[in-house]
Amino acid sequence: MREGLRATLAVSAGFWCALGEMLRSCAARLRMLGALRKDEHWPARNLGPALRWFSSEKDFCLPNPSWSEDLRHLFHQFMKKCEDGSWTYISEKEMLDLQKKASELSFQNVKPMKKKQFPSTLTRNFQEGLGFEYAMFYNKDERRIVCLFQGGPLLQGFPGLLHGGAIVTMVDYSISILSTKTIGFTMTAYINITYKRPIPIGSVVVINGQVDKIEERKVFLSSSVHSADEKTLYSEATSLFVQLNLEKSET
Numbered sequence: 001m002r003e004g005l006r007a008t009l010a011v012s013a014g015f016w017c018a019l020g021e022m023l024r025s026c027a028a029r030l031r032m033l034g035a036l037r038k039d040e041h042w043p044a045r046n047l048g049p050a051l052r053w054f055s056s057e058k059d060f061c062l063p064n065p066s067w068s069e070d071l072r073h074l075f076h077q078f079m080k081k082c083e084d085g086s087w088t089y090i091s092e093k094e095m096l097d098l099q100k101k102a103s104e105l106s107f108q109n110v111k112p113m114k115k116k117q118f119p120s121t122l123t124r125n126f127q128e129g130l131g132f133e134y135a136m137f138y139n140k141d142e143r144r145i146v147c148l149f150q151g152g153p154l155l156q157g158f159p160g161l162l163h164g165g166a167i168v169t170m171v172d173y174s175i176s177i178l179s180t181k182t183i184g185f186t187m188t189a190y191i192n193i194t195y196k197r198p199i200p201i202g203s204v205v206v207i208n209g210q211v212d213k214i215e216e217r218k219v220f221l222s223s224s225v226h227s228a229d230e231k232t233l234y235s236e237a238t239s240l241f242v243q244l245n246l247e248k249s250e251t
């Protein structure tokens with residue numbers, strides 16, 4: 001009799017747990033649907049003040065107090081390389097102008113953004129020093145890009161180490177600028193990254209990207225991520241970017 005009662009209680013506890021879990025999950029879905037229904041195409045609007053709008057007033061690619069000595073040193077080294085014109089510094093304004101142009105494109109049934117303002121890109125949604133600190137340099141003749149990158153504590157994955165998603169984000173972003181500067185607006189078709197060594201939070205790495213081959217609308221690129229002293233190879237990636245077929249998509 002007592003055994004039977006215990007079994008009944010166990011089953012009913014399990015039932016209430018499962019029901020609770022189901023209700024929590026339904027509530028979360030309803031919250032998400034509610035947020036989306038207000039503006040299907042622009043759910044982020046509902047985030048209100050949490051959303052940071054892009055500002056062209058400040059060049060976030062210039063040194064700030066959160067930059068380590070290594071990052072400053074490399075930055076000044078590359079600025080020196082710019083003096084003979086072989087390398088050029090890519091300012092925040094130039095990136096913003098590219099983004100502005102991209103926001104006006106119409107492709108694959110995505111309508112151009114009506115807003116004059118638009119949110120800042122993923123890599124700029126963090127306060128100084130907490131997320132992505134970087135500066136980029138472009139070599140037109142060699143079809144290369146270099147990104148000096150210091151990843152902050154909000155990009156942590158495994159304790160003390162940069163999240164792989166943050167690493168590939170920075171690689172992807174750098175080479176998307178390279179491929180766009182090489183043949184016009186492109187999108188990542190694939191990026192295949194191999195993580196060889198973990199990157200400590202706050203350390204400075206150098207991302208090297210280069211165009212390997214162009215076949216009509218396809219740009220094949222390779223990239224590597226090294227330590228500032230070039231002794232450690234952290235990651236390597238190969239990728240394909242495809243030039244946007246704007247004529248086809250405007251139909």
Ligand SMILES: CCCCC/C=C\C/C=C\C/C=C\C/C=C\CCCC(=O)SCCNC(=O)CCNC(=O)[C@H](O)C(C)(C)COP(=O)(O)OP(=O)(O)OC[C@H]1O[C@@H](n2cnc3c(N)ncnc32)[C@H](O)[C@@H]1OP(=O)(O)O
Pocket residue numbers: 095098099102103108121172173176177180185186187188189190217218240242243244245
């Ligand atoms: C809004 C645009 C932003 C552009 C960025 C610009 C500049 C950067 C500057 C400033 C920064 C501003 C913002 C950018 C910030 C970050 C950017 C990061 C980059 C990304 O984070 S971006 C998001 C992730 N990305 C996607 O969300 C793409 C989804 N995808 C598609 O939208 C299509 O898939 C597309 C467009 C790729 C192609 O579509 P499509 O219709 O135009 O062309 P189609 O399919 O015909 O392919 C043509 C030829 O590529 C071959 N091909 C295609 N895909 C392949 C694959 N995976 N493997 C092997 N081959 C492939 C075909 O086999 C054919 O080859 P073939 O001609 O030899 O037959």
